[in-house]
Amino acid sequence: xxxxxxxxxxxxxxxxxxxxxxxxxxxxAHERAARGHIQGKIVLTVV
Numbered sequence: 951x952x953x954x955x956x957x958x959x960x961x962x963x964x965x966x967x968x969x970x971x972x973x974x975x976x977x978x979a980h981e982r983a984a985r986g987h988i989q990g991k992i993v994l995t996v997v
Contacts, residue, residue: 966990972997 968990
């Protein structure tokens with residue numbers, strides 16, 4: 951995990967984020983994924 955962290959910091963590995971939803975909107979996130987045509991990961995945030 952530490953090595954992966956270094957790769958992220960160095961910009962060697964990039965993560966594309968399509969959209970972000972609060973955990974309470976997980977259903978909306980799932981619906982977004984089901985529609986397809988996403989350009990990256992869908993992230994659920996926990997506050």
